[in-house]
Amino acid sequence: MMLDDTQCYRALLSHDARFDGRFFVGVRTTRIYCRPVCTVKPPLAKNCRYFPSAAAAEIEGFRPCLRCRPELAPGFATVDANRRLAQSAARLIDDGRLQEASLEDLATQLSVTDRHLRRVFQQEFGVSPVEYAQTQRLLLAKRLLTDTDMTVLDVALASGFASLRRFNDLFKKRYRMTPGELRKSRGAKSPTDRLVFDLAYRPPYDWPATLAFLAKRAITGVEVVDDKRYRRTMRAGKLSGWIEVVPAPKRAALRVTVSASLALALPSVLSRVKALFDLACNPTEIADALGPLAKANPGLRLPGAVDGFEIAVRAILGQQVTVKAAITIAGRFVKAFGDECETPFEGLDRLFPKPEAIATLTQDDVAKHGIIGARARAIIALAQALESGDLSLEPTAEIDATVAALETIPGVGPWTAQYIAMRALAWPDAFPHPDVAVLKAMRHDKPRDALANAEAWRPWRAYAVLHLWKSLEKST
Known part of the structure; x- marks a missing residue:
């Protein structure tokens, strides 16, 4: 946002959570910087300086407030190129x-x-x-x-x-x-075998919808989801372990518990959790852009990924089959090629396979686990492209080039590439227009018609897809 002093001071006085993370206020008299939702008595306007990031405040000599804790502020989503x-x-x-x-x-x-x-x-x-x-x-x-301790x-x-x-x-x-x-001033500490963090988001957040989305797609051994929490195994470099995510009590945040085995990879782990649960989203901005489509569920989020390869394999296995069938096949794939992972939770004992473990396999190696030959070839080719460095499935990858590269892989078409862009690349404007459910919800027979009519939802078409899917759930 543009840091206009008058507007920022108004937001500070209102403690409006929609501005949390979009700017920070430094107080000249105390040399402390805060979030705009800080509960301390607001300083005089003449004593305030405004910064676009915590780093900008600190480089000017301000130190973080111990009450509002700037490190807990949410991020914000953007689509502009720079x-x-x-x-x-x-x-x-x-x-x-x-x-x-x-x-x-x-x-x-x-x-x-x-x-x-x-x-x-x-x-x-x-x-x-x-x-x-x-x-x-x-x-x-x-x-x-x-x-922590x-x-x-x-x-x-x-x-x-x-x-x-x-x-x-x-x-x-x-x-x-x-x-x-x-x-000396710290509060309750985490047990030594796990680390606990609260990751903030901008409300509203439709946690039940996010949990239901992930539960429907949970892979046996890798994920366990119930009506309150999400658990999964995770790999970070050479380290592996598990995470658990639940809503934080009494605040707009998700409480993330991380196994101690991942302690030395915390920046990576927390970054991936933020991506998986779309914590950088500004729901008000998206709801305004989508209009009536988002009215019934303004807090829907776009579930991302902790591993781009995992999402891509899911997408390939999900071609022209039901979600339930795809997850069953994915479970076999993980059981055959995934490494074991020790956790304290029943049913959570496998890591999703790494590309390097799949790149050297033959089509028959993969197909014998109930995977159609064409999809087996596509998965192997995908793994090889990632291993060679010809393809990246991180959110930082260049969107158009990555989608184009995906579509050169035999067996990967527009639907699969766009779905991967939605989740692995966290691209808010991805739109899998050939999707049968999308066409049904939009009442179109031809993908090109759906693509044309979706122009009104740019640059949030991926969120529009979630709302379209949700509308079908309510109508059945």
């Missing part, structure tokens, strides 16, 4: 990529020059990518120090710092206290 580039870079940084790669490597992955990336990032967030990464590491460390050394490593000394020095410089001093 803003999408900046958000893609931020997503990679949140995923911990700058811990092992340079900014040049990041820019190469995003198919731009590092100079262009720095310029766009500065425009969007008010700081450089490196400064943003530094702030994200510190905010994660602050959260771990406050909410991890040692300071483990906190430093989990937050992406290469040395304890560097962590201590930067923490004290930024926050004017040592990590130990912060711990």
Whole structure:
């Protein structure tokens, strides 16, 4: 949003949750910065400065409020090209990529020059990518120090710092206290075998609808869903473990429990959870754009992915069959090729296969588990493309090029490519127009007619698809 001082101050006075995460306010007299929903007494207008990101506030010498905790603020979705580039870079940084790669490597992955990336990032967030990464590491460390019983050394490593000394020095410089001093004010701590985080979202959030969507598509061994919570196994690099997600009590957030085995991959894990549950969504903005279509369910979210390959395989297996049939076949696929994973939950014991485990298989290896030959070939070709680096299924991938590359894989058509774009690439304007349910809900016989009429829903056509599917559920 444009940081107009008058508008920002009005939002601050109203504590309107719709502005949470869209800007931060720094108070000149205290040198503290807050979220616009902070419950402390509002400062005088003349003492306020406004920033587009937490990193922009910190680089100017402001430290985070201990009450509203800026690290808990939700993100926000964008579709503009430059803003999408900046958000893609931020997503990679949140995923911990700058811990092992340079900014040049990041820019190469995003198919731009590092100079262009720095310029766009500065425009969007008010700081450089490196400064943003530094702030994200510190905010994660602050959260771990406050909410868990991890040692300071483990906190430093989990937050992406290469040395304890560097962590201590930067923490004290930024926050004017040592990590130990912060711990004196912490509340309840997580058990040592798990870590608990609250990830904020902008209400409304239709949690029952999201849970029902995931439950209907849950793969045996990988996911367990009941009427209150979502659990699944997860792989992050060489680490593996499990997560559990439930609504947080008394606040607009999801409570995420992460197994201790994933502690050193927290940036990546939390980033993927945010993508899976679409926590960056601004539902009011989308509902306004979709109009009557979204009126009945304004809090619908677009479920994303923790693993792009998993979503792509699901899409291929789901071609021309029911969701139930596709999940049954997916369960066989996981049982045959997925690794075992130890969890404390019954029925949760498998990791979805990695592309490298599938790329060397033959068609017969896959087909003998009840998978049609053409789909078996498509899955193997997909795995090979990912392993060779010719294809990326991360949300940061370039949309048009990725969709085009997917459609070159034999057995992957427009429906499959668009569905993958919806979920794996988190593209809000994806539209699988050949989808039978979409055509039925729109009362069209021809996909091209549905595509033409969906123009009115741009750039939120993926959300329109969810509402169309939902309308069919209510009519049956």
